[in-house]
Amino acid sequence: MSELSSRKSQLEAFDRLLTIMDELREQCPWDKKQTLESLRHLTIEETFELSDAIIENDLNEIKKELGDILLHIVFYARIGSEKNSFDIGTVIDSLCEKLIRRHPHIYGDTKAEDEETVKQNWEKIKLQEKGNTSVLGGVPKSLPALIKAMRIQEKARGVGFDWEEKYQVWEKVEEEMQEFKEAFNAADDAEMDKERASGEFGDLLFSLINYARFIEINPEEALERTNLKFIKRFQYLEKAAKESGKMIEEMTLAEMDVYWEEAKKI
Incomplete structure (x- = not known):
């Protein structure tokens, strides 16, 4: 694995991404057509793909999926700038200001010695910010x-x-x-x-x-791990049945259970 990049090279990489985003938005027929609404379902899909990579603890895939989500963020910001509403700079500045407000134990005089107190402060500040009645x-x-x-x-x-x-x-x-x-x-x-x-x-x-x-x-996460475990065992059952010349839909539950028990040992 190559040495991790410095802050300077990280900023250069981000600047390169913004430049590429501008070029794609101005020159690529597909990118020119996209809207906030058209990107929405793709962003949701990318988020679930990142979730899959995290569950599988595949660090290389996590890196790729983070890149895809980052692309969506700068894409939304580019569209926002076209609407004279926001750009990537105001998005980042707004985030920084929110993080400072919600961490008064770091940037203010509030005391918070444990995680639970930090969470409670976060929710109280968030409630005040949004003006929610609940x-x-x-x-x-x-x-x-x-x-x-x-x-x-x-x-x-x-x-x-x-x-x-x-x-x-x-x-x-x-x-x-x-x-x-x-x-x-x-x-x-x-x-x-x-x-x-x-x-x-x-x-x-x-x-x-x-x-x-x-x-x-x-x-x-626990349920998803069980889902994946079930899928793995059931697919073993299907494979083993096929190798034995059997049609799984014609097998009895007792016959299938033999292969299921084998799958549990793998």
């Missing part, structure tokens, strides 16, 4: 539900609304599990009230996410 007002509506639950819980904790001990959180999980089991026992063939069941299941998931947060496990 601490939860800053949670994006379009976030996936699992991530949104995490952010809701984190923001509530930021103003002191949280359990004190992890055993209390687990007791809540068990309470929600028992309520769901009693009302919607899978062994009972009685007709289920799907709307009520969905609500109770949501309560159970919310409490599990809360417990995961409390013990510093990222539930979204």
Whole structure:
């Protein structure tokens, strides 16, 4: 791996990127057509690709995906400058000012000796800045539900609304599990009230996410790792079945389970 670049070379690289962005916007037919709206779904896709690279701990891929996201940032800023609204300079200056405001323990007289106090100060300052009537007002509506639950819980904790001990959180999980089991026992063939069941299941998931947060496990990341593990094992099952001359859709569950157990040992 080459030696990391100096601050001077980093600034030169950023200047080069801005120059290339200007040239592409002025000369490339595809880049000339793009708008804030047309780039939006591409930015979301790039963000998920970065997430994949982080989950896989692929540092080279992380570097590439960070570059793609940086391209989108300077692209948005270039379009903003065309609208006489903002440019990359005002974007960066605004960010710097926000970071200074939200770190009064570094740039002011506020005391913050631990991470939790820093988070609480951040949320309080953010609430004042945005003029929200609710601490939860800053949670994006379009976030996936699992991530949104995490952010809701984190923001509530930021103003002191949280359990004190992890055993209390687990007791809540068990309470929600028992309520769901009693009302919607899978062994009972009685007709289920799907709307009520969905609500109770949501309560159970919310409490599990809360417990995961409390013990510093990222539930979204944990679930994605399980997804990847399932995919790997299921694809082994498919491959092994094919090599044995079997059609997976014609196999019994017991037959498939043999290959599944093999996959678990890999």
